[in-house]
Amino acid sequence: MPGVMEFRKEILALIERAANQKRAHVEINAGELHRSVGGYPPKPGQTHSMPSCCDAMRDECVGRKTEIIYQTDSGNSASLTIRYYLPKAE
Numbered sequence: 001m002p003g004v005m006e007f008r009k010e011i012l013a014l015i016e017r018a019a020n021q022k023r024a025h026v027e028i029n030a031g032e033l034h035r036s037v038g039g040y041p042p043k044p045g046q047t048h049s050m051p052s053c054c055d056a057m058r059d060e061c062v063g064r065k066t067e068i069i070y071q072t073d074s075g076n077s078a079s080l081t082i083r084y085y086l087p088k089a090e
Contacts, residue, residue, distance in 0.1 A: 002037045007056035010037050015060070015084055025085045027069060030054055031078030051076045060084065 011028060018026035030053050037053075054076040065085040072079055 002052070004052045004056045004059070006037050007033060007053045008060065011056060011060050015086070018084075019086050023086060024088075025083050027081055027083045028057060029078075030057060030080040033057070034078065050078065054080050057082050 010033060014026055014028055030050065034050070034053055057080060061082065061084075067083040067085075069081040069083050070079055071077070071081075
């Protein structure tokens with residue numbers, strides 16, 4: 001299963017791609033991030049890395065303007081969605 005570093009690498013790639021496209025922000029959803037990194041367990045009931053994914057998403061909020069678009073009461077679920085605002089292109 002992927003860990004925080006694999007998820008952070010993908011998050012940074014998504015942010016960089018959005019910046020190259022001169023977008024104002026990028027929204028990242030934990031479930032979609034998991035699918036892109038291949039982080040879902042193969043069988044129901046097996047340990048999953050959703051907490052690592054959500055931790056990575058929140059880690060990338062530090063020092064950035066962000067907005068939590070959606071999260072459940074527990075906070076660590078596939079529905080966690082964070083909007084990362086990008087600096088304005090010069």
